[in-house]
Amino acid sequence: MSDSMITPPEPVGTTKSKVRLQRHPLLGQGEPAVWLCGGMVALSALMILGLLYIVVHNGVTTFWPGEVSLIKYVELKEKKEKGADGKLVTTTEEIKKFYMGEDSREEEYIPENQSTPIRRVLRRTGNSELSNTHFTWMDDRWVAEKSEPQWAMVVERLEWGVGYGILKELTVGQERFETPEKAWAKYQEVRPKIQQLVDEREHILKVDVGELNYAMDGIRLDLKKTALKHGEKSSEYLAKKKSLEAEEERLNGEMNALMAKKRSLDEQLSEVRVVLVTTVGKTETTEGHILPANPSKRDVPLLAWQIVRMYPANQLVFLDKVGVYFSRWREYLFDDPREANMEGGVWPAIVGTVVMTMIMVIIAVPIGVIAAIYLREYAKQGILVSIIRVTVNNLAGVPSIVFGVFGFGFFVYGVGSFVDGGPSSPMVPGRWITLGIFALAVSFLAVTSTVAMLAASRKQNYKLKMLFRYGAIGGWVLFLGLVILLVATNPFFEGFFRARLPDPTFGKTALVWASLTLALLTLPVVIVATEEALAAVPKSLREASYGCGATKWQTVWRVVLPRAMPGVMTGAILAIARGAGEVAPLMLVGVIKHAKDMPVSLRPPFVHLDQSFMHLGFHIYDLGFQSPNSEAAKSMVYTTTLLLITIVVVLNLSAMWIRARLRKGYLDGHF
Helix, strand or coil: HHHHHHHCCCCCCCCCCCCCCCCCCHHHHHHHHHHHHHHHHHHHHHHHHHHHHHHHHEEEEEEEECCCCEEEEHHHHEEEECCCCEEEEEEEEEEEEEEEEEEEEEECCCCCCCCCCEEEEEECCCCCCHHCCEEEEEEEEHHHEEEECCEEEEECCCCCCEEEEEEEEECCCCECCCCHHHHHHHHHHHHHHHHHHEEEEEEHHHHHHHHHHHHHHHHHHHHHHHHHHHHHCHHHHHHHHHHHHHHHHHHHHHHHHHHHHHHHHHHHHHEEEEECCCCCCCCECCCCCEEEHHHCCCCEEHHHHHEEEEEHHHCHHHHHHHHHHHHHHHHHCCCCEECCCCCCHHHHHHHHHHHHHHHHHHHHHHHHHHHHHHHHHHHHCCCCHHHHHHHHHHHCCCCCCHHHHHHHHHHHHHHHHHHHHCCCCCCHHHHHHHHHHHHHHHHHHHHHHHHHHHHHCCCCCCHHHHHHHHHHHHHHHHHHHHHHHHCCCCCCCCCCCCCHHCCCCCCCCCCCHHHHHHHHHHHHHHHHHHHHHHHHCCHHHHHHHHHCCCHHHHHHHHHHHHHHHHHHHHHHHHHHHHCCCCCCCHHHCCCCCCCCCCCCCCCCCCCCCCEECCCCCHHHHHHHCCCCHHHHHHHHHHHHHHHHHHHHHHHHHHHHHHHHHHHHHCCCCCC
């Protein structure tokens, strides 16, 4: 027997000790909490990915061309009539219709008095000027025939949206091409020339005429300024009017020449016409041919220059569809909108969004960084600074529409009206001068108190220092209030744009007010992020800078701030992400449905801060809630949302790249 099998006897009088295993409750163990946190992260990621998938899938497929179908639709409708005996008799009426269009989406529904679901398809039938509708639901029960005509054309027009029809003929001057093959071949031949003439016509209307109108407005404003300054009967006004008459006559001559050139282009463009046979109001004859119920609606002549794009949908191969797809994307990204923003492009909205966001960042980031530096590096930590920090954090949670109301009331009606026409209630000149002298005296006392406070600080006289400190603070606050009052009631200031009144220049919604409003909205984000970045800089770096003889400002500027720049860029990224997607405040202070001119041009000052602008966020709102054609706008909503997300991501990636470069330049060394 081995020794391991022998158990030594226990001593008499001793008891065997029991080992207790400590049991922790379920909530005291870490594994469930880890799984819960991981599950929430996974759920959040799935929700974000699902949202992005819906937006990307619907946005990318918007412009893909589909086949055009010709539908013979025979619908049975019950009709109740009085019979010969006076009783109600139910009869069935057969209604035959013909539709031409593209499939949009499908769904299943259960009709009344039935238990089985029925499939129905929403088809875009277009030709809204004839049918008063853009889309039509078609029940599979009533679709008698469905075909895909070879020469079914999709026509995207400058007006009335998309149209469908079978190509019949093309007229070029006195020539007529009466077969679809010849008409389509000739149309492809003359289309480049038509586009060249259209571009020339658009250049005349948008650029040449615009420049002449701008010059004429300058002449009228110059004459009105002279009248306001000297009076309409003064010699200065009469001399000015005489000198400007020749210039105005020359501009009128140039305008007449441009209009004559435009009329000549219109005559050339009107020579090319396309004739389509539509299915609107069609019935079927005994021979089986489709004929119109109203002969005036059979042939629809279209001026070729009013056609943006036309193609035989059922003859396109894959590469042709790819060409149409990218052509639509090019139009969407770089052209102006049309048809209540449901057709065309969003180039003005892209420019407005980017320009407004960049101006907002330029305003918000420097102010936020300066405020954060003062709060973290200079301000004495106490109850006042704590109140300011709490206020800043609370401002970050204020609804954005509140900022919009403030911007509309303060910037548009207050500052904007003051800049245009001066103060609404100017002070009496003598009283204003007296108040100005008093303000200068207050400023002298404030400067004296500040100098005395610095001298007492150097002498380490605490009581005098505090006395002069409160005096300096009170003096500067009073001086600032007096300066604001003097500016707001200045009787000698009549505004910078008085000659333009009653048409306001800055006393209306404008790009500058929208940028300032969103800068106020995003300012708390920048301040908080910058303060955290400054607090993260090691204290040893400050002490080393002081030990080398650097001053407080030199330490902040050359040591602390460069190390905190990645955090500052984080604040800028958060400001871009929030400001670029805001819509509610912009609706009050700057954005409009359709802007005639973009806020950026080649005419000085190049960025026109006084103009209203278009914004992608408001474009999405307008399409989703204000569009007369909700079905056509639905796909554009996804596409514009995808574009806005892409722009925000590009701006954020640019800021992240700058932040990474700054962080790489200030990495700590290792031994």
